[in-house]
Amino acid sequence: LNLPTRKSSRQVPMFGRSVEFPADSLPQKELVRHIETTLARSLYNCDENAAYSGTALAFRDRLIIEWNKTQQRQTFNDQKRVYYLSLEFLMGRALDNAMLNVGLKDAARDGLKDLGFRIEDVIGQEHDAALGNGGLGRLAACLLDSMATLNYPAWGYGLRYRYGIFKQEIVNGYQMEVPDYWLDNNPWEFPRHEITVDIQFYGCVRKYQAENGKIMHSWEDAEIVQAVAYDVPIPGYGTKTTNNLRLWSSKASSGEFDFQKFNAGDYESAVADEQRAETISAVLYPNDNLERGKELRLKQQYFWCAASLYDIVRRFKKSKRAWSEFPDQVAIQLNDTHPTLAIVELQRILIDTEGLEWDEAWNIVTKSFGYTNHTVLPEALEKWSVPLLQNLLPRHLQIIYDVNLYFLQIVEKRFPNDREMLSRVSIIEESHPKMVRMAHLAIIGSHKVNGVAELHSDLIKTTIFKDFVEIYGPDRFTNVTNGITPRRWLHQANPRLSALIAEKLGGYEFLTDLTLLDKLEAFVDDKKFRTEWAEIKSANKLRLARYIKETTGFSVNPDALFDVQVKRIHEYKRQQLNIFGVIHRYLTIKAMSAEERKKVVPRVSIFGGKAAPGYWMAKTVIHLINKVSFVVNNDADVGDLLKVIFIEDYNVSKAEMICPASDLSEHISTAGTEASGTSNMKFVLSGGLIIGTCDGANIEITREIGEQNIFLFGTLAEDVEELRHRHVYGQTFQIDSQLAKVFEAIKGNMFGDAGDFSALTASVEQHGDFYLVSDDFNSYVTTHEMVDEAFKNREEWLAKSITSVARMGFFSTDRVINEYADSIWNVEPLEVGKD
Ligand code: CR1
Structure with a gap:
C-alpha cells in the first residue's frame, strides 16, 4: 500500500x-x-x-x-x-x-x-x-x-x-x-x-x-x-x-x-x-x-x-604495555582548569597503586597532559581552599604539596634568592585560608599550555603566566585559535546558504575543507548570485521576525537592519554599552524632524542571553533591556525606525535560528577580556557583518576577511590598564557627553524607576568605569553611524557579506583539531576503509 x-x-x-x-x-x-x-x-x-x-x-x-x-x-x-x-x-x-x-x-x-x-x-x-x-x-x-x-x-x-x-x-x-x-x-x-x-x-x-x-x-x-x-x-x-x-x-x-x-x-x-x-x-x-x-x-x-x-x-x-608507554598511547586535554585534579589523580594511581617512583610517574603525567586556558579574568581563575581539599581529598593535597615542593626547588635553583618569584609561582597562595591555584598546577603538570586566540595566548604569556614563561621557556606555551564546526553552523543552521554555496562550488566538499570557500570570491560580482544570497538572508530574517512575533508579541520590520547581541550577560561583554547605545539612538530619533527621520535606517536591536542567578549586575542589565524594549516598542512616534527585542532563554537551538538572521552582530567586550569568542565566527559564516572591539578572535577575523569588511572600534588592549588607572587616580572623571544624556534619560525615569538601574550608571560614574564604557562610547556610536551608511548601500553590503564568508576558511574546528593533534597530542587519525 x-x-x-x-x-x-x-x-x-x-x-x-x-x-x-x-x-x-x-x-x-x-x-x-x-x-x-x-x-x-x-x-x-x-x-x-x-x-x-x-x-x-x-x-x-x-x-x-x-x-x-x-x-x-x-x-x-x-x-x-x-x-x-x-x-x-x-x-x-x-x-x-x-x-x-x-x-x-x-x-x-x-x-x-x-x-x-x-x-x-x-x-x-x-x-x-x-x-x-x-x-x-x-x-x-x-x-x-x-x-x-x-x-x-x-x-x-x-x-x-x-x-x-x-x-x-x-x-x-x-x-x-x-x-x-x-x-x-x-x-x-x-x-x-x-x-x-x-x-x-x-x-x-x-x-x-x-x-x-x-x-x-x-x-x-x-x-x-x-x-x-x-x-x-x-x-x-x-x-x-x-x-x-x-x-x-x-x-x-x-x-x-x-x-x-x-x-x-x-x-x-x-x-x-x-x-x-x-x-x-x-x-x-x-x-x-x-x-x-x-x-x-x-x-x-x-x-x-x-x-x-x-x-x-x-x-x-x-594492552599490557609498560607504564613508560602511557604517553605514547594517551593524550589528555584539560578544558580549562576544571579537570586539573586529573593530574594529581594520575600521579596518585601511579605511585600509590602501581608502585612507580615519583620521578618516573611525574614524567609520565606531564607528558600525557595538555592544558587549555580560556580566560584571564581573575574572578574565573580557580582556587580551592587548602582546608577544603584536606578534608575532601587528603591524599591529593599531600601530592599537591609534594609537586609544589619539587617545582619550587627547581625554580630556586634557576632563580636563586628570588623569594618574590617563589611566592608568585607557588601552587599554594599564602592567604587565609591558604589556597591552591589550579592554573599553576595545570601548567606544572602539563607539557603544553595553549590559549584560544592570538591576542589571548600573548596575554597569558605576558600577564598571568609571565613567570612560567621565564621558568619553562616560551615553548611550553602555544596558541590554538578557536573555531566552529561548519556542519552545524552552516550546513544545519543555514541549509539554503549551504546549498547555494555547494551549487557554486560544485559540491559540498567545503564542509570538510572550509578553506574551499575562497572560491566564492569569484562570484562576488555575479548579479544573480548576489540576489540569491540576499534572498536567503531575507528568508532567515523573516523566520526570526515570525518567531519574535510569536514569542514577544512585537512586530518587527524584516527589512530593518537586524542588530544582534546574543551571549552570556556579563559586564565584560558589555551588553550595557549596547543598550546605552540603543537609548542614545532612541533619543536621537525622538529629537529629529520628520524630514530627518526619512533618512534613518530602521533597526531592530536584538538581545539574548542568561545571567548567572547570583550575578546581580548582569540581571540589572537584562532588566534595563526589557524596560527599554517596552518603552521604545510602544512608542508609536518611533514606529519601525527602532525596535528592541529580548529573546528569552537563548540556547544552542535558538542560536541556530538567530545567527543566520543577522545583518550585524555585536562582539564588543572591553579589549583584553574576551579570550576568543566563537559566536563572532558563526555570524560571519552566515553572511552577517560584525561590529567589534580589537579583542579575542575578532582580531584574526579582521586579518582574514579584511579591515574593510568589519566595523572595529574602541580602546586597544594595551591601553586599557592605563585608562583604568587614570579613572581611579586621575584628577577628575569626565563622562562622555552623549553617554551623560543617556544617563539623564534613565535618571529621569524614562524606563521606569531610575533606582532600579542606579548600579549601572554608578559603575560608570562613581566606581571607576572598569569596563571603559564611557571611554568607548563615542567611537561605538560613531561606528554605528558608519554601519547605517554602509547598510544603505545594499550592493556594497552584499559584497562585504559574500567576501567575508569566502574568507572564513580558517575558523573551522577541523583546522583547530589538526593543530591540537600536531602540536600538542601527537596523534594520528585512523583511516576508515570499508567494513
Ligand atoms: C571565553 O570567555 C571563549 C570560550 C572558548 C570562554 C570565550 O571568549 O570563546 O571560553 N572562557 O574558548 C571561559 O568560559 C572559563 O572560561
Missing part, C-alpha cells in the same frame, strides 16, 4: 494495518517500527513528539552500529587516543545533526512527509542537551564533531547532569530561573550499568611500609560514591567514525552498608545517603567565567576526573 502525502495534517492517515514502504526509505520503515514497538504507539495517534522519538531511535540504531565498529577498529588498531576532559558539553539538539552527518536527512524528510509531518516540526520537538554555560561548553561540542569527522580516535569525558543550564523566563522584565530537567525520554544516551567506578571522598591517609621496605601511602576510611557511565554517540560527518562521549552519573554505592541501615529501620538515613550521592551529578553550576569555590563543585570535579582516569587507565592496562 502506498501512503498518500498529507501536507497539512499532523495526524497519520487512517488506514491500512500492514503498511509497506518503498525499500529506499529505510528510515521510514525503521521509524514506524520504533513508533509501533519501542514506543508502543499506534500510528493512528502518533503526534509530533512520538514522530520525533521514532525518528531519533531509528537514527540511534544506525549510530550505535557504527559506534561499535569504531570502537572495535580503534581497539584493534591500538594507537594513541585523545581524551578530552570537559565539565561542559553544550551539545544542543542531536537529531538534525545525526541525520546530516549520516547523510539520510532527505530520506527522513520524505518518510516523515508520507506520515504527515514536516521534518522541521519533528526536529523542533527535541529538548536541547544544555550541559554547558556558553562558549567553553559549545567549543567542546564543536571539537567533538571535528574529531569524529577527521577520524581521530577520541573520547569526550564529562558529567551527566540531571539539570543542565536553567531555563530563563522573563517576568515583568526580570530574569527568572526554571530548572532544566532534560533526561526524560532522551534517546541519545546508552546507560552502561555494567561500567561503574567506586569514587572515594574524605577519609584519611595511612603510611605503611611495603614488603620491599618502601614507604607507601594508602587512602582509607573514605566514603564511596559510585560513578555510572552513560555513552553518547558522536557521529562524524561523511565518515563511518562514531566516537564516544562518556558522561558519568553519581549513585550511592550499592554496598551492604545501606542495606544494614535499611534493615535496622534507619530508612531515612539510607535514603539520605542515596540522595547525597546523587546530588554530585545533579546540577551544572550556572556561572560563566566565574568561580565560587563551593564544595559540591569540587566534589563534581574529582568525581568526574577520577572516574574518567580509572577508565583511561583500565583501557591502557588491557
Whole structure:
C-alpha cells in the first residue's frame, strides 16, 4: 500500500494495518517500527513528539552500529587516543545533526512527509542537551564533531547532569530561573550499568611500609560514591567514525552498608545517603567565567576526573604495555582548569597503586597532559581552599604539596634568592585560608599550555603566566585559535546558504575543507548570485521576525537592519554599552524632524542571553533591556525606525535560528577580556557583518576577511590598564557627553524607576568605569553611524557579506583539531576503509 502525502495534517492517515514502504526509505520503515514497538504507539495517534522519538531511535540504531565498529577498529588498531576532559558539553539538539552527518536527512524528510509531518516540526520537538554555560561548553561540542569527522580516535569525558543550564523566563522584565530537567525520554544516551567506578571522598591517609621496605601511602576510611557511565554517540560527518562521549552519573554505592541501615529501620538515613550521592551529578553550576569555590563543585570535579582516569587507565592496562608507554598511547586535554585534579589523580594511581617512583610517574603525567586556558579574568581563575581539599581529598593535597615542593626547588635553583618569584609561582597562595591555584598546577603538570586566540595566548604569556614563561621557556606555551564546526553552523543552521554555496562550488566538499570557500570570491560580482544570497538572508530574517512575533508579541520590520547581541550577560561583554547605545539612538530619533527621520535606517536591536542567578549586575542589565524594549516598542512616534527585542532563554537551538538572521552582530567586550569568542565566527559564516572591539578572535577575523569588511572600534588592549588607572587616580572623571544624556534619560525615569538601574550608571560614574564604557562610547556610536551608511548601500553590503564568508576558511574546528593533534597530542587519525 502506498501512503498518500498529507501536507497539512499532523495526524497519520487512517488506514491500512500492514503498511509497506518503498525499500529506499529505510528510515521510514525503521521509524514506524520504533513508533509501533519501542514506543508502543499506534500510528493512528502518533503526534509530533512520538514522530520525533521514532525518528531519533531509528537514527540511534544506525549510530550505535557504527559506534561499535569504531570502537572495535580503534581497539584493534591500538594507537594513541585523545581524551578530552570537559565539565561542559553544550551539545544542543542531536537529531538534525545525526541525520546530516549520516547523510539520510532527505530520506527522513520524505518518510516523515508520507506520515504527515514536516521534518522541521519533528526536529523542533527535541529538548536541547544544555550541559554547558556558553562558549567553553559549545567549543567542546564543536571539537567533538571535528574529531569524529577527521577520524581521530577520541573520547569526550564529562558529567551527566540531571539539570543542565536553567531555563530563563522573563517576568515583568526580570530574569527568572526554571530548572532544566532534560533526561526524560532522551534517546541519545546508552546507560552502561555494567561500567561503574567506586569514587572515594574524605577519609584519611595511612603510611605503611611495603614488603620491599618502601614507604607507601594508602587512602582509607573514605566514603564511596559510585560513578555510572552513560555513552553518547558522536557521529562524524561523511565518515563511518562514531566516537564516544562518556558522561558519568553519581549513585550511592550499592554496598551492604545501606542495606544494614535499611534493615535496622534507619530508612531515612539510607535514603539520605542515596540522595547525597546523587546530588554530585545533579546540577551544572550556572556561572560563566566565574568561580565560587563551593564544595559540591569540587566534589563534581574529582568525581568526574577520577572516574574518567580509572577508565583511561583500565583501557591502557588491557594492552599490557609498560607504564613508560602511557604517553605514547594517551593524550589528555584539560578544558580549562576544571579537570586539573586529573593530574594529581594520575600521579596518585601511579605511585600509590602501581608502585612507580615519583620521578618516573611525574614524567609520565606531564607528558600525557595538555592544558587549555580560556580566560584571564581573575574572578574565573580557580582556587580551592587548602582546608577544603584536606578534608575532601587528603591524599591529593599531600601530592599537591609534594609537586609544589619539587617545582619550587627547581625554580630556586634557576632563580636563586628570588623569594618574590617563589611566592608568585607557588601552587599554594599564602592567604587565609591558604589556597591552591589550579592554573599553576595545570601548567606544572602539563607539557603544553595553549590559549584560544592570538591576542589571548600573548596575554597569558605576558600577564598571568609571565613567570612560567621565564621558568619553562616560551615553548611550553602555544596558541590554538578557536573555531566552529561548519556542519552545524552552516550546513544545519543555514541549509539554503549551504546549498547555494555547494551549487557554486560544485559540491559540498567545503564542509570538510572550509578553506574551499575562497572560491566564492569569484562570484562576488555575479548579479544573480548576489540576489540569491540576499534572498536567503531575507528568508532567515523573516523566520526570526515570525518567531519574535510569536514569542514577544512585537512586530518587527524584516527589512530593518537586524542588530544582534546574543551571549552570556556579563559586564565584560558589555551588553550595557549596547543598550546605552540603543537609548542614545532612541533619543536621537525622538529629537529629529520628520524630514530627518526619512533618512534613518530602521533597526531592530536584538538581545539574548542568561545571567548567572547570583550575578546581580548582569540581571540589572537584562532588566534595563526589557524596560527599554517596552518603552521604545510602544512608542508609536518611533514606529519601525527602532525596535528592541529580548529573546528569552537563548540556547544552542535558538542560536541556530538567530545567527543566520543577522545583518550585524555585536562582539564588543572591553579589549583584553574576551579570550576568543566563537559566536563572532558563526555570524560571519552566515553572511552577517560584525561590529567589534580589537579583542579575542575578532582580531584574526579582521586579518582574514579584511579591515574593510568589519566595523572595529574602541580602546586597544594595551591601553586599557592605563585608562583604568587614570579613572581611579586621575584628577577628575569626565563622562562622555552623549553617554551623560543617556544617563539623564534613565535618571529621569524614562524606563521606569531610575533606582532600579542606579548600579549601572554608578559603575560608570562613581566606581571607576572598569569596563571603559564611557571611554568607548563615542567611537561605538560613531561606528554605528558608519554601519547605517554602509547598510544603505545594499550592493556594497552584499559584497562585504559574500567576501567575508569566502574568507572564513580558517575558523573551522577541523583546522583547530589538526593543530591540537600536531602540536600538542601527537596523534594520528585512523583511516576508515570499508567494513
Ligand atoms: C571565553 O570567555 C571563549 C570560550 C572558548 C570562554 C570565550 O571568549 O570563546 O571560553 N572562557 O574558548 C571561559 O568560559 C572559563 O572560561
